[in-house]
Amino acid sequence: MSDLTRRGFMKLTAGATAVGTFGFPFIARGAGKKVVVIGGGAGGSVAAKYIKRADPSIEVTLVEQNTNYYSCFLSNEVLAGDRTLDSLKFGYDNFAKHGIQVIHKTATAIDPVAKKVTLDGGTVLEYDRLVLSPGVDFKYDAIPGYTEAVAQKLPHAWKAGPQTELLRKQLEAMKDGGVVVIGAPADPSRCPPGPYERACQIAHYFKQHKPKSKIIILDAKEKFSKQGLFTEGWTALYGYGTPDSMIEWRPPSAEGKITRVDADAMTVYSGELDGATKADVIAIIPPQMAGKIAQVSGLTNESGWCPVDKATFESTKAKGIHIIGDAAVAAEMPKSAYAANSQAKLAAAAVVASLNGTTMPTPSYVNTCYSLISPDWGISVAGVYRLEGGVIKSVEGSGGVSPAKATPAQRKREVYYAHSWFKNIAHDMFG
Amino acid sequence: MTRKMRSSWALTSALLVSTGVWAEGQSSSLLADTCAGCHGTNGSSVGPASPTIAGMSVETFLEAMKGYRTGTRPSTIMDRLTKGYTEEQIKEMAEYFSKQKFERFPQEVDAAKVKAGKKLADEHCERCHEDGGRKDEDGSGVLAGQWLPYLRFSMEDFQSGAREMPKKMKKAIESMVGEAGPGSIESVVQYYAGQK
Numbered sequence: 001m002s003d004l005t006r007r008g009f010m011k012l013t014a015g016a017t018a019v020g021t022f023g024f025p026f027i028a029r030g031a032g033k034k035v036v037v038i039g040g041g042a043g044g045s046v047a048a049k050y051i052k053r054a055d056p057s058i059e060v061t062l063v064e065q066n067t068n069y070y071s072c073f074l075s076n077e078v079l080a081g082d083r084t085l086d087s088l089k090f091g092y093d094n095f096a097k098h099g100i101q102v103i104h105k106t107a108t109a110i111d112p113v114a115k116k117v118t119l120d121g122g123t124v125l126e127y128d129r130l131v132l133s134p135g136v137d138f139k140y141d142a143i144p145g146y147t148e149a150v151a152q153k154l155p156h157a158w159k160a161g162p163q164t165e166l167l168r169k170q171l172e173a174m175k176d177g178g179v180v181v182i183g184a185p186a187d188p189s190r191c192p193p194g195p196y197e198r199a200c201q202i203a204h205y206f207k208q209h210k211p212k213s214k215i216i217i218l219d220a221k222e223k224f225s226k227q228g229l230f231t232e233g234w235t236a237l238y239g240y241g242t243p244d245s246m247i248e249w250r251p252p253s254a255e256g257k258i259t260r261v262d263a264d265a266m267t268v269y270s271g272e273l274d275g276a277t278k279a280d281v282i283a284i285i286p287p288q289m290a291g292k293i294a295q296v297s298g299l300t301n302e303s304g305w306c307p308v309d310k311a312t313f314e315s316t317k318a319k320g321i322h323i324i325g326d327a328a329v330a331a332e333m334p335k336s337a338y339a340a341n342s343q344a345k346l347a348a349a350a351v352v353a354s355l356n357g358t359t360m361p362t363p364s365y366v367n368t369c370y371s372l373i374s375p376d377w378g379i380s381v382a383g384v385y386r387l388e389g390g391v392i393k394s395v396e397g398s399g400g401v402s403p404a405k406a407t408p409a410q411r412k413r414e415v416y417y418a419h420s421w422f423k424n425i426a427h428d429m430f431g
Numbered sequence: 432m433t434r435k436m437r438s439s440w441a442l443t444s445a446l447l448v449s450t451g452v453w454a455e456g457q458s459s460s461l462l463a464d465t466c467a468g469c470h471g472t473n474g475s476s477v478g479p480a481s482p483t484i485a486g487m488s489v490e491t492f493l494e495a496m497k498g499y500r501t502g503t504r505p506s507t508i509m510d511r512l513t514k515g516y517t518e519e520q521i522k523e524m525a526e527y528f529s530k531q532k533f534e535r536f537p538q539e540v541d542a543a544k545v546k547a548g549k550k551l552a553d554e555h556c557e558r559c560h561e562d563g564g565r566k567d568e569d570g571s572g573v574l575a576g577q578w579l580p581y582l583r584f585s586m587e588d589f590q591s592g593a594r595e596m597p598k599k600m601k602k603a604i605e606s607m608v609g610e611a612g613p614g615s616i617e618s619v620v621q622y623y624a625g626q627k
Contacts, residue, residue: 050464338468345464361458364520366465368508380508384515398515402507409587413480414507416580417469420481425468427477 033058033355036117036127038107038293040064040092042073043133043325043340045429048100050348051131058355061125062095063117065106069430070160072191073337074372074422078164079157079171080201081209082375085164090430110297112318129351132299132306132315133325133340134291135159136190139304142287143183145261153263154282158190170281171202177212181268181277183258183284184219188305190288190326190335192225193381197371198283200230203238203246204374216277217249218256218270225334226371226381226401233373258284290327305329310392311363312350313343322347332394333385339367341425363387370418378402378414459523462516466524475534480580486533488567492525498594505593535576540625548622551615555607559599564623575626582620590616 037048040062048062069090077083092102109118110130117125138156140148157163180202184195199215206213234240234247250256255271267278289295289304299306299317306323307316313328315321324347325340333339342365353360365385372378383399385392402414470476474485498504500513564574588594607615
């Protein structure tokens with residue numbers, strides 16, 4: 001027996017009936033520790049890796065329905081024409097070397113009592129602990145006229161891959177002087193600064209190739225992430241605040257909240273007055289909810305997201321299931337790739353501790369999000385959090401956004417660091 | 432994904448199990464792991480610019496974090512992050528990263544500049560940045576194999592005065608630039624970045 005297991009065993013015999021620090025008794029499952037991870041994205045891939053890294057004796061199986069992962073973060077650069085979609089494409093070949101089995105099937109059902117996961121095709125996987133990182137699915141019933149079929153014509157591109165390609169092709173095909181509408185959703189949503197970075201990257205493309213074109217953001221929110229910084233960049237680079245501004249932002253108070261869509265007429269209606277905006281390209285980001293598997297397994301609440309214990313990310317609706325990433329209710333952390341990465345490591349620690357009967361480490365959480373206003377202008381938001389009274393709270397005096405009125409050199413450095421963040425997080429996931 | 436990039440992962444299981452880092456109530460691994468998104472798995476960055484922090488001495492780490500926290504060392508984001516940790520947590524991270532291996536990845540460097548840089552570094556930098564910048568002693572940091580853009584940013588900050596240089600370093604650089612011109616800085620950083 002390794003040192004780890006022996007220590008774990010001693011702890012168990014000493015306090016087998018003791019209730020764990022977070023209210024759930026850590027019951028020994030004896031020999032054979034099986035973990036199933038559903039979802040091989042920003043959360044799941046990392047959870048699988050870090051569980052195996054901490055305790056190679058745990059059997060880890062990753063269930064991911066797609067053979068390739070396309071990173072949505074940095075996909076706005078594809079829309080600008082500055083990056084290929086291929087550079088965002090990742091495979092799962094390296095997982096075998098880490099001793100993780102990858103099954104490319106869709107999980108269709110979870111039985112939390114029997115501790116079983118059913119896959120498309122009928123395979124059943126047993127688990128001692130389950131990590132669920134299913135990402136988001138779209139509420140296609142939220143905006144009249146916007147359906148799943150319509151999304152093939154009006155791409156949200158809020159999951160990267162074919163949707164990203166479709167949107168890029170539409171932007172390329174658009175005539176100079178055309179109009180793009182970006183529909184920005186209400187909070188909470190995947191990637192809060194994303195829609196605004198999208199406007200930047202498209203504006204960057206237009207500025208060079210289609211300078212008479214316009215971008216209109218129809219927003220369900222009165223304010224948005226890094227707003228001051230985006231506004232500063234838009235003003236400096238894209239004429240914001242002038243009659244010739246390439247970007248227009250309409251919050252609900254300026255009739256910006258989308259009420260319905262007429263895809264055939266390429267028209268979006270918004271505001272209390274139901275005003276019409278005709279456009280050449282319409283990229284509405286619809287409201288989201290936790291991924292389908294979480295919905296059908298009874299792991300969500302009325303909000304459509306998954307409530308969890310913030311110390312371990314264990315579902316409050318089912319024991320033995322840890323839910324991380326966009327699908328989880330983890331405010332004050334945003335729904336971001338970095339947050340998923342951070343939560344994955346915490347959940348991994350919780351899973352390993354519970355399987356071995358050892359104490360959970362003190363939770364610590366981080367988020368850093370970069371947005372690229374142009375190839376030379378980067379901005380970021382950072383957050384360091386800790387657990388206070390069962391709630392994730394930003395550590396006072398820390399975190400925040402890039403300083404306003406930074407020098408061009410500083411903004412350029414942030415671009416370098418944004419690209420570094422991407423490469424490192426991708427390596428952490430797929431390396 | 433190159434073989435070299437994969438090795439930082441292969442190393443970890445062995446490292447953790449053998450050194451017993453994963454002990455009960457162990458927070459330092461979790462604390463340090465949250466840095467991987469920018470600084471790489473186990474602190475070895477795959478670039479292009481965010482620095483590798485693996486293998487840094489405790490002294491260098493603590494000095495850097497203190498500098499960021501107090502604003503005496505310029506940063507784009509580290510000031511905001513360091514303020515989120517207690518001194519105790521930072522110490523734990525320093526200990527953790529000091530035990531990680533600095534993994535070097537291939538970088539695009541100019542062979543002529545590297546050659547010139549080696550001569551210059553041997554003469555002007557080696558006394559404090561020993562063993563071609565591999566040895567981290569008295570807060571000298573590990574320069575060998577560090578990401579080129581990061582080395583450039585550091586030198587820009589030193590030369591502008593935004594970041595304070597130790598007196599010995601200031602003298603050495605003045606002497607080097609005096610002899611070999613301002614281009615000598617680029618040669619030296621290329622040399623260090625190119626180290627395997």
